[in-house]
Amino acid sequence: ATLRYEDKYYARHPGVNPIALARCAINLARFHRATAGGSTITMQVARLRFHLHTRTVPGKLEQILRALELERHYSKNEILEAYLNLAPYGRNIEGIGAASQIYFDKPAAQLSGPESVALSIIPQSPGRRALFTERDNRSVNLAQSNWYDRARVDTDLEFSPREFHPRMQTERKFLAPHFVEQVLESSQRQGEIITTVDLEKQQAIERRVADYVAINRHRGMENAAALLVDTRTMDVLAQVGSADFYRTDINGQVDGTRSARSPGSTLKPFVYALALEQGLIHPLSILADAPRSFGEYNPENFDREFLGPIRACDALARSRNVPAVELASHLAHPTLYEFLKNAAVPLPKPESFYGLALPLGGAEVSMQDLVRLYAALANDGELRPLRRTVNDPLAKSRRVLSPEAAFLTLEMLGNVPRPEMNCSDGSHSAPVYWKTGTSHGFRDAWSIAVFDHYVLAVWVGNFDGRANPAFVGRTAAAPLLFQIIDSLRSSWPEPNSPHLPPPGANLKRVEFCALSGDLPNAFCTYSVEGWFIPGVSAIKTCDVHREILVDVATGLRVPIDDGTRHLRREVYEFWPGEFLTLFDQAGVPRRMPPPFLPDNGSELASRAGQKPVIVSPNKKEIVLASVKTIPLRAKADGDVRKIFWFAGKQFVGKAAPN
Structure with missing residues (x-):
């Protein structure tokens, strides 16, 4: 023609x-x-x-x-x-x-x-x-x-x-605009390009995002973004960069999935993953949620409170800041910074610039990079790039975490309780492994989930960076996350597959003391079942529960049975001093051992607990010359009354533990 x-x-x-x-x-x-x-x-x-x-x-x-x-x-x-x-x-x-x-x-x-x-x-x-x-x-x-x-x-x-009949140009929408723009920018292919986007899911998530922002606009929420990826292929199924691509008043053409922003606590799972991999903890290890100083850095929890002894899995599920920073301070090769660099996350500054604030959102990261990292947890520690066109072959994966660490971290994220929401389709029972994040200054609210064979990330905020106390991950982003998840699951006929350890993984499930998180001894009353990595995990026999000799007449402790008194054997809890302080502050009573009977031999005769451990200053900590005092802190058994400090052979002083 x-x-x-x-x-x-x-x-x-x-x-x-x-x-x-x-x-x-x-x-x-x-x-x-x-x-x-x-x-x-x-x-x-x-x-x-x-x-x-x-x-x-x-x-x-x-x-x-x-x-x-x-x-x-x-x-x-x-x-x-x-x-x-x-x-x-x-x-x-x-x-x-x-x-x-x-x-x-x-x-x-x-x-x-x-x-x-x-x-x-x-x-x-x-x-x-x-x-x-x-x-x-x-x-x-x-x-x-x-x-x-x-x-x-x-x-x-x-x-x-x-x-012919008139066909107005507005009848044909620009479908998945942020996604298409990125494909056109990055594709070297000429002619027809077949993309990975699932138009039904794309449009469903677009509607959810737009409706959610409209309903919450009175709270100062003007924008949101979401990204859905299939973890099996790393195909991008939906990419919603803003609440409305065509609204210039909210900078709608900015792609929120590509913008680098403070991720809040969404990087914490990778601190725990590295700690698991390096044998620092197992999921039931007891960590200290207590005041800590790391040089001049004094992290606080979001609620400005401290919970004392807390299991590692609970510390992550409840997003406690201090335990995460404490773990990050002990990571070595890779540190969190080295891990992120190895995963090709752009960090323009040296590690010293970010310091220990990195686990709490001290660097800017894009949603697309976060989704890649969470997909690595779902893929047994294997990292792959996102895929947007079916013409591209599946990219070769690269290991960034051990299969054991990836599995255990995802299991720990399964303990995070979902926000209070009305749900009538019964999808609450299906597992979701998720984490929230809130940036410093309340500028960004995040929520990221691994579920079924997918990773979904949601961000709520404003592109101009205005702060808003409503921008809290759990209350601003999580509801939208679960609205999308429940909507997607309602249309899937297949049952949700259970989260199982990867084939051949070096994992073992054993009984742990419910109180100390260690292997139970003969005196532990309650136990729970949990995972650990044989030959890697920091695991020992419980030494919190110990049997001691008590004088029946006085109720005081006796170091040894010399045959002169009527004694009985009782089990007490021996907690480090820093934990005792926190128990006292929280009003939580513990079964502590009684003091020794005066003039009844040396207390050292019964010393079988843990040796004191210096917690401040930290090993390899750099102290500025302008700092006039260095706090000296150590943790010791609960029955230790005094700790004597020496600098080499020179006596410095004595003080109570903690």
Whole structure:
């Protein structure tokens, strides 16, 4: 249709039509300017490709020379393909592929005869023949009639002119705009690109995000973003960069999934994963949620309170800051910084710049990087890049965590209670492994989840960085996260698969003392079952529960049985002094051992507990010269009353533990 309308001698001329050129030359002589009608398909490609001004004599001559040059270097089919890809089809529509999609909602290869005719006549007058108004359609129908009248002279037609109705440009939406923009920026592929986006999920999440922001706008929430990835292939199924791509007042065209922002506590799981991998803890290890000083850095918890002894799994589930920083201070090769760099997370500053604030959101990270990291937990510690086009092969994975550490970390995230929400479809029973984050200054609220075979991340905030006390991960982002998860799960017929250890993983499940988190001894009363990594996890026999000798008459402790008194054996709890202080502050009574009976031999005769451990200053801690005092703190057994401090052989002083 295009050749019949634009250049019916295309197959026979060398790039220019001599007869048409002669007609053009006569017009030049009469009117002193070039007129339309003399250009071949090849000449039009030259004009479009090299942006020539052909209404002047020099411009027309250059067009002819360029056309002859194109014919020498390219085949007729290649030149025709170039024309169809460059030709204007009204408004800002360029190329037959875009035109067929916009006007007829189908690929060019599927156009019918009348549809091909309709499109073939637009490039000659794209301003008057774009199919958007009734006037445009009248112009097209008139041109079509002329086309058919001429065509019937040469051949019998099997179709008749098509009647057109206006198709407004607004009827065709820019689908998944942030996703498409990123694909176009990064793709090197020419021609058709088949993407990974799941349009049904994309549009469902877009609606959820827009509705959630609209409902919560009175709380100062203007924007949100979400990203859904299939962990099996790393295919991006939905990418919602803002609440509304077309709203300039909220900077809707900014892609929140690519913006680097403070992640809050969303990096904490990787501190625990590294601590598990390096044998510092197992999930039931007891950590101290207590005041700590790391040089001049004094981290606090979100609620400004301390819980005292707390299991590692609970410390992560309740997002306690101090235990996370304490663990981060003991990580070595890799540290959290080294782990993130190895995972290709952009951190422009050296490790010393971020310090121990890194686990609490001290660096800016994008949602896309966070999703990659959480997908590594779901993929047994294997990290892979996100995938957006099905033309791309599945990327080779790279190990960043051991399978055991990845599994245990995900298990610990399964203990996080979901926010209070109404849910009628019963999806509360399905496992979700998730974490929240709140940036310093309440500028960003995060929530990220691994569920079934997917990772979903949600961010709530404002692109201008304005603070808002409502931007708390658990109350601002988590409700949207679970609305999306429940909506997705309601349409999935398949049952949720249980989270099982990876095949061949070096993991063992044993009984632990419920109080100390160590292997139970003969005196432990209650036990719980838990995982550990044989040969790696820090695991020992409980020494909190100990049996001692008590004088029946006085109720005081006796170090040894010398046969002179009536004694009985009783089990008491021996907690480090720092824990005792916290128990006292919380009003939690513990079964502490009684003091020793005076003048009954040396207390050292019964010393079988833990040796004192210095907790301040930390090992390898750098102290500035301007610091005038260095706090000395140590933890010791609960029955230790005094600790004596020495610098080398020089006595410094004595003080109570903690």
